[in-house]
């Protein structure tokens with residue numbers, strides 16, 4: 457089991473740490489810095505949202521995130537229990553455990569698993585882009601959950617037919633239920649539009665259908 461390291465108080469103590477414990481100490485330090493590093497990336501992603509998006513997220517209480525090296529099922533259940541809510545069901549736990557990030561509406565918090573295998577082996581620019589993508593995606597979910605209307609939700613399958621091909625394929629292969637499709641579209645498009653904005657793009661992209669652009673303006677500002 458991993459635990460936090462207490463700094464040795466003298467060289468003498470450092471020298472007497474058994475080899476087996478030294479190995480554990482290295483693992484813990486790496487794990488902590490991975491979480492801290494991902495947290496810094498999320499902070500930059502939050503800054504890059506700009507004042508309007510941040511204000512929208514603030515208005516729905518969605519400003520908190522928690523980067524962890526735990527599976528997200530366990531992390532979410534621990535937070536839910538400490539907030540006096542029931543833990544996740546077994547099937548929710550399995551789904552959360554597989555996730556790289558989740559938006560937990562009950563707690564209004566975004567959780568990100570900094571040690572998810574999808575982050576393994578990425579170089580620095582790719583990691584920056586991948587972690588920011590997860591954060592923007594989950595903030596997109598938060599906005600979608602609060603700002604889409606029933607009509608938008610029931611049009612999910614139809615909206616998917618006019619979505620950019622990569623996003624549509626992604627969502628189709630994800631096995632989402634009908635009423636989750638619009639939320640997934642908003643979350644995916646929000647992350648994509650934020651990445652585009654970070655790279656200097658602005659306004660409606662040529663490749664985005666009007667109906668989807670209008671949905672994004674309505675839900676994410």
Ligand SMILES: [Zn+2]
Nearest residue numbers: 593597640643
């Ligand atoms: Zn999603």
